[in-house]
Amino acid sequence: MIEATGRPAGARSAVVVGGGLAGTTAALRLADAGLRTTLVETRPRLGGLAFSFRRDSAAGPLTVDNGQHVHLRCCTAYLWLLERLGASALAPLQRRLDIPVLDVGRARARAGRIGRVALPVPFHLVPGLAAYPHLSLAEKASVGRAALALRRLDPADPALDGVDFATWLHRHGQSERAIDALWDLVGVATLNAHAEHASMGLAAKVFKTGLLSSPGAADVGWARVPLGEIHDGLARSALEESGVRTLLRAKARTLGTGSDGGRRVVVEHGGETEEFDADVVVLAVPQREAHALLPEQALAEPDALLDIGTAPILNVHVVYDRKVLRRPFLAALGSPVQWVFDRTASSGLTGGGQYVAVSQSAAGAEIDAPVAELRAKYLPELERLLPAARGAGVRDFFVTRERTATFDAAPGVGRLRPGPRTRAAGVYLAGAWTDTGWPATMESAVRSGAAAAREALRGIGRAGEANPVPGTEGRAVA
Template identity: 75%
Template sequence: MRTEGTRPADAVVVGGGLAGITAALQLADAGVRVTLVEGRPRLGGLVFSFRRGDLTVDNGQHVYLRCCTAYRWFLDRVDGAALAPLQDRLDVPVLDIAAAGGPRLGRLRRSALPVPLHLARSLATYPHLSLAERASVGRAALALKRLDLADPALDSVDFASWLRSHGQSDRTIEALWDLVGVATLNVTAPHASLGLAAMVFKTGLLSEPGAADIGWARVPLGEVHDTLARKALDSAGVRTELRTRAAGVVRADNGRWQVEIPGETLEADTVVLAVPQRETHALLPEGALDEADRLLEIGTSPILNLHVVYDRTVLRKPFFAALGSPVQWVFDRTDISGLTGGGQYLAVSQSAADDDIDAPVSVLRERYLPELERLLPAARGAAVRDFFVTRERTATFAPAPGVGQLRPGAPTRAPGLYLAGAWTATGWPATMEGAVRSGFSAARAALSALGRSHDHPLQEAA
């Protein structure tokens, strides 16, 4: 609470993705007057929806896990939790179409037993690995569980080298470790920091039995990350300015910050830069961050999504993962998109899509439609009503070995200036969870500097 007669604190949050929305809500909930500026005509950052004819399309398929406690807080905070339920128990169909003797379906699912027994039965019967490979997975998992995530040396090692040193074959890496890792890290094991990979597997698969249960929105994500988020911001008293790009951030002679936007200069005690690393670098005042150019060394990794509308139902599961094919994950988006008149809409989510990200639509159609027919026999006689592509060339930061040394924390050397974004030092890879956690960190640091008491809503996510 502010002292009677004093001016209330002001904050400007630059960027309306999950990190910026979270920071703005946390600051406003603590009594700070907040203005959020976003250059796009909507909130949500790189997670958004758009219209294509009668369809409402997400730019990409996004899921979260039960262990994503910060993102679950976000869903609760914007009244969206009921729209993005979790599985009762982890259950992932995995179809290998290159298996000897023809296509073979396996499942990765958990039981109610304690860790690590919750996955023991599933791994023991996983048909995509040999008996010896299944046994080696158990030994590697126990070794992974013993790793200390606080050890900075893990960041300098690539995940594939560590896996091979612990008896994992190329097939085991492909059929298990990369099946999970590519979807969460957005790179394959040779290009992933052991520190971040270990964090994913220890937290998701080796912490609590239900930690890896999967959740996803049953409505277009724009309804959650834009519509509901904007309503929450309005209710919290946040002034939200869309189509408004910050042109500069400077400290005024009176010691306060000035944020230049078209036609106006916003003055504030606190500024949170919640934009990608290159945009942050361009806005940072000189001296605000030690070795600021290191932000430019944080690489990016692309994600490609292929959208296919068939004239009939070709998939009777909500999603599946594929082996023996360039296809990675396939999701049924029919009901979510509002498709009417029969048929089925599938989204094919391709992480670490460096080889395909710039390929023409015609090439992608020729490459992937036959693959879907190999995976889904019912697609062989189906007509394709629509085929289109969404591309995020810089979807995530690349979690390469050594990236941990490049990721800054929320505070900067400039008092009152803070950083947020999944690329900052959250300890997580570039996920919705990491973005929300970064917003927590920035708001917490800002409120501490302002002398505001602040009870963190999720201490374990701080």
């Protein structure tokens, strides 16, 4: 007997709704464990917010990443996904942490670095902190004491979730300069929130894991090719090789109970409606979409999903007629600019020149600003940071905006984030916004997909049929 979905009677099956990093991970894990898996994605591509697009620019055709994404050596689940997709060589890590930091807020611009040496934790950071020119000697000593206090914290302590990071920093003797020049330099980029608006629990997770867990934990990696090549192209190939049926431009409309007690998902695609009966359904979509699809009583507090806020990220893209940035990337102080990346090679820019991308997290004040206003603001700032940009011709200038790029890492968000299990049999949640213990990063997304697949397999008595994703073993689930 063949069901409407085309699966043999008695075969275990799964539907994953959402083709971002969380959904891709969940689908691969379920398929690897032998489930007949269908992945449903509304967009014409995979990758979620880690995507690329083509732009016909005055500088020639470009392949543009919608936003700059980086990962760290401590992002073990994301590194697993890169390996699973055959993409490890396309997004390599630094040999050793090295972040150039340029301060242009003083009479004379001053360059410094955040780096590490080959010593045990926490001594691996001591020489770099001692040489960091953007803090006074007293501020450096105070930073060291705060780091030791932070190392003793448990990021999962619910009490930390109700405190903002800035309050904790001030209690531990941190000056406004230290917050700006060090804590927020790292924190804004990873939390998508300034210290005064960020959960101390999430901040503790970032700094304890990234800087104080192992010497190389914070070594930086980034894609040397367009993100779409990895998280769309290679992801599609990996899913196909695993036997996953991928439906693009498809929309899951309803989620109900099937005739055999499993789950029934109604999907619209290609102008038609198809019904899927599945043993497992993973909703790997943003929190509001998940709320709309979840069966009644699936969560103890379903409306808590609607209370999880969102935070924007703005990216400013500039193509110059000459090379203006001599490093792969740099961070800025004393300027509205946060981080600048060289995207020339990955974009396919031809005919000389250089393409740089300015990544602006926690960009609520500017996310809706007109392009002309952003151009008038950021081109002069780039000239302050990059002397070679002074007098350089601008071949193209454009902006990409993600108004709901991440969940809002505000104090109290931890109690709102659900785990992968729901009260509805066979229904699981994934997404960077779920309770992974991490902020809204690619690492959190992959961990959530792995957790949802693990719980789904456990729910059908197949828990031992998928090897754990590194770093996700034993994570408590709600």
